[in-house]
Amino acid sequence: MAAGRSLARWPLAALLLAACGGGGGWASASNVLMILTTPTPSHHIWSSPLVEALAARGHNLTVLSPTPLKPPRANVTDIVIEGSLEYTDADTDYHALTQISTLEWIRTTMEWYANSCNYSLSTKGVRQLFDYPDDFRFDLIVIEGSGGECLLGFVEKFGRPPVVAINGFGNPQWLNWNVGNPDHPAYVSHSQLTLRWPFSFTDKLKNVLMYLATLYHYYVEFLPANDRMLHTYFAGAVASRAAPVAETLANVSVVLVNAHHSLDGARPFVPALVPIAGIHIKQPKPLPKDLQQFLDGAPEGAVYFSLGSLVRSDRLGAQQRDALVGAFAALPRGVRVLWKWESDAPPPGLPPNVRVGKWLPQSDILAHPNVRAFISHAGMLSSHESTWRGVPIVAIPLIVDQYLNAARLQGLGVAEKLDYATLSKESVLAALTKVLGDPSYRERMRELSAVFRERPRPPLETAVFWIEHVLRHRGAPRMRAPTADMAWYELMLLDVAAFVLLVVAAVVAVIVLCARGVRRKIGGGKKKTE
Template sequence: MRRPTVLWQLALTALVPMVALVPCARAARFLAIFPTPSISHQLPFQAVMKALAARGHHVTVISTDPLKEPVNNYSDIDLSYSYETFRKSATFANMADGDAIALIRHMTPALKIIVDEQLASKQIQNFLRYNASEKFDLVFIEALMYQAYYGLLHTVGSPPLIGMVSLGGLAFNYNAIGNPHNPAVNPDVFSKNSENMNFWERLENTYIYLWLSQHWYWTILPQQEALMRKYFGQAPPPVAETEYNMSLMILCNHWTTEYPRALLPNVVQLTGLHVREETRPLPADLQAWLDGAEQGVVYFSLGSNVMSKDLPADKLQAILRALARLPQRVLWKFEADALPGQPTNVRVAKWLPQQDILAHPNVRVFITQGGLQSFQEAVYHAVPLLGIPFIGDQPFNVAKMAAAGVGERLPLGDLTEDSLLAALRRLLHDPAYRERMHRLSAAYREHKARSLETALWWVEYVLRHEGAPHLRAASLRLAWYELLLLDVVVAVLLALVLAVCALRRLWRSLRPATPPSQASRRRKDQ
């Protein structure tokens, strides 16, 4: 009777090592290329890469923000020196509520310089030298103006490519994957519009879409093509070809903090990848200061790219005067060593643990530049917002805050002592803002809870199905005039014209001859 037990023990003894080997047997080699020198861009990417490493995959990440603490199966190639080049390109505090086209005109040469420097760096050259024969199963790339890196994709065996964007989708992201993008209903991520656009806003949105599309095809892609040839020669396929062969596009924004839109199955919206569910302890003095705020706290941070210390002097003074009139305490991320004229209710620091501060129950309002990651953190913790937008997608995000009724928009040009104080008082004293934010937060948290697992499932799906070519849209095979049905319209119009001409000829041939008039007959008789 004990023999089956012994047999089961032997079977389990043999099975345990096999089970332990399963993750290794299924492990893949991933290469990730995230060139933007901005920690807000990098945090969602890092969350996905660390989760893949935790599942047993081997991840090599080329980025400007290497991990501060090592992670198993995760290797960094450090391009952090690019921050210096990026910061020289602009003072973002001077680009408040900027024009989308002006921003792209500015960023196109700036990012071209960054890519050129990165590809020439010893870090990338050493990778090419010592990893030339190393093959990867899949490559991730930040799907912005970095197509020159497609040459690197060619050197590692041309595996399937996944694009990732730490924003919502840009028009050229949707075009690259073949996803429909209608400027009549989809505001561009670089615009100031919400989804409820009037005629003039739709006209502006259409102009931005058309301008960005032609700039993408006629300026950005040729520049990136030239850079790729400079470093990788003639062997790689054209950048446009690689772009259109992308297997999957992962967008780090979601309809809860953007707007509903039609999406193909290989366009995946995620949200809050970087947002921590657990709260970390605050420094003891900061915790006591927040706890002691009987009237509540206004948290003020313009993010990692826009520096409060660089604000125009008149705006800075207006902000100080307005904050001094509040009964609430104000916690301000201010990057200088001192803040002249600092009110007694204001506390400043060069760096602050933002997520843990927003989780504090006394925080009543968040003054933000409108960066997506800050927006997502505020929604997760249900803190109403006052948006002062500057660059990139910030005007777009702030428009969403206002449209959703969870915040207000205050352009820097309109900021005065009175306008800032009035906006803060509305947000602090009107309970409707917090009620709407709680409703949005509930929906947001539900989708955020599944986002990371969704990302991992889709990555491994592409891996299992060798690039998942069955997800590719037929629209990618059509010329632009075919996609817009112009050939069909011309054919139908031509058929109508021919039909009308044929009917007229038929009518003339069937119509009886007109009898001569009496006058004509009399003239003939005479």
């Protein structure tokens, strides 16, 4: 009876696949589970093109996420994690967030990932997956590499299919460690530091301390917390057989990361770690008529202002809001500003050259030839879109990786960076005047854009290729670096160094003992002769 109730809850596509032997009856199609649980809109802006591309290739997808695919597709079964975005979008004090120390951000980030994963486990959406029979099989699981760790129990539940991890949040340290990718603090900046090469001694010291703190929080606190959640929610035989989260992560076939050397700097990549920055960027669509006319009527250039999908402009502090309004009013008469403002009531004192909108097609706006500057929080997706479209940035970083993104863009000469806490009319106006008036910012951004765009194949095609590679070969063990299985002391050759030191010490000890013996013998012979 219980089995019958579970079957009744199966999505139609899943039943069809079961009838076809778990997906084998589909021509050139596979049965793929995508676990995309990060409760922020930007992550799903980034991953939804991948869902669309895999569906267009004929694969049958079961997608667990906070946002269903729009428009829906016949071969995509959406399982919605209800209330997930609202869980994250609490009344956030962004000014307080800017005061958090870098070391504290590591702990805060790990706690946020763990808490959001725990929330997902308690939802009706995830319980739908729990109701699938344990003998149901997926050919592949695609899961977010940061924030989905507690859901890795589904790997055991569905017969240990190969796993591909994706990460829209750049390329944090732990993803590199999981696949054995070289991640040396001597030349790779921690993902939450704003270091630029070449590193000074102080930079390297800070970097090492951050790496050590991250190692502690990730392996001592974060992963064990995910193991506890997994064993709490995955009952019975699945929980008892499930491998520790760290072990499952170490056996991920491929990790697709939102990174590219043009912005992140050159560094080693093992075959299992594939950069795919820009997968969400599409050909620009025509703008709505009112927006097109507004931007067309900016002969001296237009400025686009948005703080992304997570940070709301209408929750800025009064000081910061008034600074922005004052700076926009002081711009030359021919410069217009398009501002993403989430409230019905506009900001007080809004000048006539500024237009606000609750939602604006950001990437399409940045493609308009009159847009000469982008005031941004320097989030990952916004930075990539601005670079792709060739628009210089005035960065106001607020949280996590935004500080590093802003520092990198400024170091490349395509951005000016402002401090949120000390934002003033004068500082905003000076940065805008510099970016709008100095053509070198736009020239350098166009050069950077050309490098960022130029790939052997488009980033979305790259992502689809490697996912299908894993499907075709039922995993990708040959792409796995041996460093992923080595202990830290083996990786640093400390065992070899210890052996060499031991041999050297033994040789020196023998030489010293022999010398003493010879000396005693010579000394004894002299006494006898006398």
